[in-house]
Each structure stands twice: as C-alpha cells, then as structure tokens.
C-alpha cells in the first residue's frame with residue numbers, strides 16, 4: 001500500500017539517485033548483493049538483515065528480503081519510517097571488513113561499508129505515547145548511494161515547515177533535586193543537536209527568575225524564537241506561562257503578537273512533572289524533546305487564577321484548597337526530609353481531619369455527549385474547541401460575572417479542587433481527572449464535603465485507580481465548569497496551585513480555552 005506512493009513523489013535529486021541506484025552494486029558482500037529493482041529502491045543491510053528500501057512521498061518503506069532464517073528472527077524492523085517522524089539523517093562510514101572464502105581466505109577482499117544514519121524514534125511496546133530515540137543504520141557499499149539517500153532524506157525533512165529552528169531553553173538547576181540538568185544534557189540536548197535546532201540556554205538563579213526572563217524578552221528576540229522550553233518541574237513551567245501572560249497582557253501589541261506565536265514545551269525534570277505527563281502521557285524527557293524537535297503542536301487550556309489582592313497566576317494543572325493546600329504547607333516546613341516529606345505531611349494532614357467552611361460559586365459548562373471521553377491524540381472534543389484559539393489571558397476571572405449564570409453553594413469542605421487537565425503523575429498515571437481534556441475549555445471542580453477520616457482515606461485511595469471521578473461516593477461532587485470563585489468563611493486553609501503555595505485565601509479561577517500552543521500531539525494510544 002505504501003509502495004504505491006513511491007511513484008507519486010520524487011525529490012529534485014532523486015532522478016540522479018535512481019541512475020546511480022540502477023547499476024548493480026560492486027563488491028562481493030553477499031548481504032548486499034540483492035540486485036536492484038528498476039523502481040528506484042536500493043538494497044541495504046539493517047541490523048545485519050537484508051532489506052530493500054524505497055523513498056516514497058511520505059517516508060521510507062523497508063522490505064525485508066526473504067531468507068531461510070526468517071522464522072528464527074525475533075526483533076521486528078520498521079516497515080515504514082515517515083519523514084514527519086525523522087529527526088534528521090547523515091552518512092556514516094562503517095568499519096572496513098574482510099570478506100573472503102573460509103576455505104581460501106587469501107582470496108578475500110577488504111570492503112569499506114557506508115551507512116545512512118536515520119535519527120528517529122520508536123514507540124514503546126504497549127505504550128505508544130512513550131517514545132524512545134533510535135538510529136536506524138542503513139548500510140551499503142556504495143558511498144554515492146549512502147550520500148544521496150542522506151541528502152534526499154534531509155531535503156524531505158527540512159521541507160517540513162513546523163519544525164522549530166531556534167528555541168529558548170530555561171533550565172532550573174535545582175528542579176527535582178538536580179534532575180533537570182540531567183534531563184537536559186542526557187536526554188533532550190542530543191535530540192536537538194541531531195535535529196539541528198539552535199538552543200539558547202539560560203539557567204535560573206532564583207525563584208520567579210523564569211517569569212522575569214520571559215517577561216523581559218525584547219521584541220526582536222521574541223520574533224527570533226520558535227518556542228520556549230522549560231526544563232524543570234511544574235513550578236518552572238508555570239513561571240514561563242506567567243511570563244508569556246505578562247507579555248501578552250502588557251499593552252505592547254508587537255510583543256503580545258510575538259508572544260502569542262511562541263510554542264511552549266515542558267521537558268520534565270522536576271519532582272512531579274504533571275504538565276509534561278498530561279500533555280504526552282509519559283514523564284519521559286526524551287519523549288518531550290522529540291515532540292519539540294519534530295515541531296508537534298497542540299492547543300492547551302490555561303487556568304487563570306486570580307487572588308483577592310489583584311495578583312494572578314497561570315496554571316495548567318490544578319488549584320486546590322483544604323487537604324492538598326495543608327499538605328503542601330506542612331511539607332514545605334519539612335523540606336529537610338526530601339521526597340519523604342510528602343507521605344509524612346499527607347498522613348499528618350489526614351489525621352488532623354480538618355474541614356473548611358466556604359462559599360463556592362461556579363459557572364457550569366454546557367453538558368455534551370463526550371463528557372466521559374478520554375483526551376488523546378487527535379481528540380475530537382479538543383479539535384471542536386480548538387477554534388477558540390489564543391484566549392484572552394488578560395481577562396479577569398470575575399469580569400463577566402454579570403453575564404454568566406453562577407451557582408453558589410455554601411458548606412464545609414475537606415477539599416476543593418479545580419483541575420484543568422488530566423494531571424497525570426507517578427501516583428496517578430491515568431490522571432487525577434481522567435476525563436479532563438487538554439483544550440476543551442473546562443475545568444473539573446471537585447468538592448469533597450465534610451466526611452470522616454476513613455471516608456476521606458477511601459476517596460484518596462481511589463485516586464490512583466479511578467482518579468477523582470468517584471461520584472458514587474455521596475460526599476464527593478464533580479462538576480464541569482468554566483469558572484469558580486471560593487470565599488472562605490471562618491477558619492482558612494492554603495491554596496496549592498500546581499504544587500506551589502499561594503498565600504491568598506480568597507481565590508477565583510477561569511479557564512482560558514486553548515490559550516497557548518504547546519509542543520505536543522496529545523496522548524497517543526495503542527492502535
């Protein structure tokens with residue numbers, strides 16, 4: 001089926017290539033002496049196996065030559081490598097090998113072998129969203145053939161216009177206790193080098209530095225970059241978003257337009273990495289880097305969180321009050337314990353058993369038939385709403401209070417959560433909110449009413465398997481909303497916004513639909 005496409009497309013240099021490929025290959029390597037069909041394909045060895053490769057309009061098809069050992073072979077070779085999934089290609093020279101007859105070794109010859117390295121990735125078995133960089137080495141004896149194939153693949157790949165050329169990379173050297181540096185240098189940087197992407201690297205020096213850096217970018221630099229990568233945790237990604245929001249709402253139209261064009265990426269190197277996890281379905285730094293290098297793009301909802309004193313923050317994960325706020329507040333005081341502080345703070349907070357009185361107002365979103373669908377690559381629900389594009393991040397969440405229908409409830413709550421994307425993490429790989437989408441313009445508002453410690457423990461224990469969609473628990477209520485306001489009454493808790501404490505108690509949040517474009521294609525599922 002794919003071979004049919006071959007005749008439909010030829011690169012400008014392919015005619016010359018066909019002429020070269022048309023002649024039989026020299027040398028006596030039995031692996032390479034396949035004889036060449038007249039259709040422009042070429043014979044190579046790939047991982048010691050003989051294949052016929054053919055350039056088509058969309059990529060390279062690889063046909064394994066029949067052999068009597070076929071039944072013994074385990075590892076599968078790719079049948080097609082799409083140009084859209086190739087990072088780059090280059091020639092490589094392989095070691096010279098001695099090819100001779102074992103009975104008459106003096107009759108052998110020295111043979112140089114040439115290769116075309118195709119830098120791409122493969123999908124992990126059973127986890128299509130988890131990508132692993134691979135290099136396929138097509139080996140032949142004819143140097144000209146190798147050079148021509150590398151040139152043709154490079155030409156086809158460079159014609160893909162969505163690929164970034166220059167990126168601003170902001171690394172938090174302290175992210176994830178130093179994980180961020182390793183994620184960049186070991187997993188991401190080699191991919192961008194292969195892709196020929198120019199990366200301008202900046203390390204943050206203090207909290208909120210990333211926001212300052214982005215917000216202070218001059219217009220000529222904004223126009224130069226194709227995107228910004230945050231290498232660290234969710235806090236760093238949130239700061240980059242805050243910087244983008246400052247540029248877009250700052251009143252300078254040229255800067256605002258340039259900032260709106262930038263695609264954002266999160267290379268996970270923090271301690272939770274829910275942003276990258278929710279966008280790609282995995283917390284792999286290499287996968288995130290591959291999405292960026294290949295120029296993937298998808299819209300992402302941003303939740304604008306406004307506080308009573310006029311300050312605001314952007315979030316792509318959650319804002320929670322009550323249990324999770326108290327947990328974070330307590331764990332900050334136990335930083336010296338490292339990662340162990342979270343379970344300990346969680347247990348202490350649980351046994352304190354506090355609940356908080358509050359007035360919660362929300363704007364329920366219109367119900368639709370795809371309410372229970374899961375967000376994935378080419379998600380129908382997100383694509384229907386993608387037209388909303390570049391929502392106004394400047395809009396204050398209470399601005400349209402008059403025009404919208406608000407529902408208000410007052411009560412004692414153990415926990416109030418506004419979740420905008422699925423919020424996947426190692427604790428909950430399918431997400432806190434499994435039916436949350438990347439760009440449907442909705443948040444899931446989870447209200448856990450006052451309950452016993454055991455009942456709350458049951459709710460927490462169901463999160464890893466069911467997420468927060470546990471409406472069978474009578475004390476849990478989940479509402480799809482576009483905006484929410486929380487007014488504490490009496491004793492107050494803390495707000496936890498994407499893992500960062502927010503000192504203000506009164507808070508309102510609104511979803512800005514498809515507010516930014518990110519380097520992602522959504523979560524790919526096994527087909």
Ligand SMILES: Nc1ncnc2c1ncn2[C@@H]1O[C@H](COP(=O)(O)OP(=O)(O)OP(=O)(O)O)[C@@H](O)[C@H]1O
Pocket residue numbers: 172173174175176177204205206207208209231232233234235236237239269270271272273274498499500
């Ligand atoms: N050089 C720095 N020194 C101290 N703090 C920094 C520095 N750079 C950034 N920060 C702050 O560290 C906070 C947390 O960083 P980050 O989110 O990257 O990692 P993390 O907390 O380990 O991961 P996660 O947010 O996924 O749990 C950020 O909010 C940021 O303000």
